[in-house]
Amino acid sequence: YPAKEKLGIALVGLGYYSTDLLAPALQLTEKAYLAGIVTGTPSKAETWKKKYNLPEKNIYNYQNFDQIANNPDIDVVYVVLPPSMHREFVVRAAKAGKHVFCEKPMAPSVADCEAMIKACKDNKVKLAIGYRCQHDPNIQAYMQVAKEQKFGKVKMVTSAAGYFDGRTNHWKQNKALGGGVMGDMGVYALQGARLATGEEPISVIAQASTTRPEIYKEVEETMMFLLEFPSGARASCQTSFGINMNYLQVNYEKGWLKMEPQSGYNGNKGSMSDGTLINFTIKSQQAKQMDEDCMAIMVGTDLIAPGEEGLRDIRVVEAIYKSVKTGQLVKI
Ligand code: NDP
The missing domain is CATH 3.40.50.720 (NAD(P)-binding Rossmann-like Domain)
Structure with a gap:
């Protein structure tokens, strides 16, 4: 054509x-x-x-x-x-x-x-x-901090993404259709940790839970997972269909960075220990x-987020479910 x-x-x-x-x-x-x-x-x-x-x-x-x-x-x-x-x-x-x-x-x-x-x-x-989010300059800003090692190496990341889902009969609660919070909001918590470190995790230990077993019969409502990265950085991540939360905190050798929200459709913003603000406005992320x-x-x-980037997350998601099933730390 x-x-x-x-x-x-x-x-x-x-x-x-x-x-x-x-x-x-x-x-x-x-x-x-x-x-x-x-x-x-x-x-x-x-x-x-x-x-x-x-x-x-x-x-x-x-x-x-x-x-x-x-x-x-x-x-x-x-x-x-x-x-x-x-x-x-x-x-x-x-x-x-x-x-x-x-x-x-x-x-x-x-x-x-x-x-x-x-x-x-x-x-x-x-x-x-x-x-x-990878097209959002606010997210690109904290990715850049890791890349430049502006505050030295990343030591610890805390990353959360969740919302209260009041629905009772949706595919997000159906295992066969690919439900469960880990794939849904969990990938935002995971992306926060992966993009803030600029590294791929090498191990994970995870815990799944639900406060509404009558709705979350087949899949988890909440997932908490701890990641270890090759540099020694660690991340504590949480995601839920029962809790409104959306933030990222990164502690480096010589400073910190906070984002809240970290993965909204708009209004993602943050600040750093040296006083730098992250607050770009865009007309539409999508x-x-x-x-x-x-x-x-x-x-x-090159595409910003090609299929290989989706795969990187699913590799970790699979390891998270394996950890929940076995109760053990899983190498990735
Ligand atoms: P919805 O349930 O609102 O819509 C899914 C649509 O898929 C349905 O309306 C229907 O469309 C079609 N469909 C075909 N077969 C089925 C089936 N068996 N059960 C349910 N729906 C079916 O989902 P969302 O729009 O919220 O999510 C769709 C995708 O988009 C997911 O992968 C989700 O994770 C993603 N998403 C991404 C977001 C982001 O920020 N990037 C935000 C929200 C969702 P039809 O009637 O036309 O056939």
Whole structure:
């Protein structure tokens, strides 16, 4: 196809995140636009078609989705489904020859993530994970502190991400659909620790718990985990569907840094022991994410959060569940 000014994105799964965040963000993007939708709910197809002026030919369901291969309007398929469905739709999108954006958590298992990366590689398409925070200058600011060793080595990280989820019958409480707080909010607590140290953890010990066993029957409501990094840095992380919390504290050899919130849609901000403030404003994290990812695809540069970055988290998530099951420290 001829070079385009904007890439056409098709959102797959029109739930909360597509409806409330991604579609509005796609009205603000400069390198991407909402070109199509893939939904299992015919009434949503009608609503979205009118609201976003979508041509009928760019509307798919889960059965006829593979025909998207023949649609030049769609450059990127953005998978916004429950986590257990990510692998199937990423692989189908890759086989259709489309670049893929996939929401976090990338998939329930390392094996799934590896299959998704391979499918995209084999079909010569790009795979980006929806880690919107890595596109946020406030998060990039603390990543830079680790990189420059501004306050020396990282000694200790405390990282928390959780919210109170009042729902009682959602996929987040269903194991088969990829629920559980660890993959959901837990990856933000984990990313806080990984990005603040700039290192990959080498061991973990974890504890799962719930205060609402009648709702959290199959998956954990709360997860606490301790990470050890190669430099000797340690992290204490917590995530929950029962507690509103969102902060990061990093203690270095010669100073400290605090973020609160650390992984919000907006308003992430913080301060450092030398008085430096972190407080950038951006119009839309999701718009910035999709613009930067589309730009990377168009010019052929590296993605900020490729499939391999999603896999790094899931490798730790798997080790966390193994630690919960065995009650032991698990090497990663
Ligand atoms: P929702 O439950 O609100 O929406 C999921 C959608 O997936 C449904 O509306 C439905 O869309 C489709 N779907 C297809 N099969 C099923 C099924 N068996 N059960 C439930 N839904 C199904 O989820 P969210 O929008 O909150 O989350 C979707 C993804 O986005 C997850 O991976 C989540 O972690 C991620 N997310 C990321 C955020 C971020 O900040 N990066 C924030 C929120 C979510 P349809 O009716 O169109 O078929």
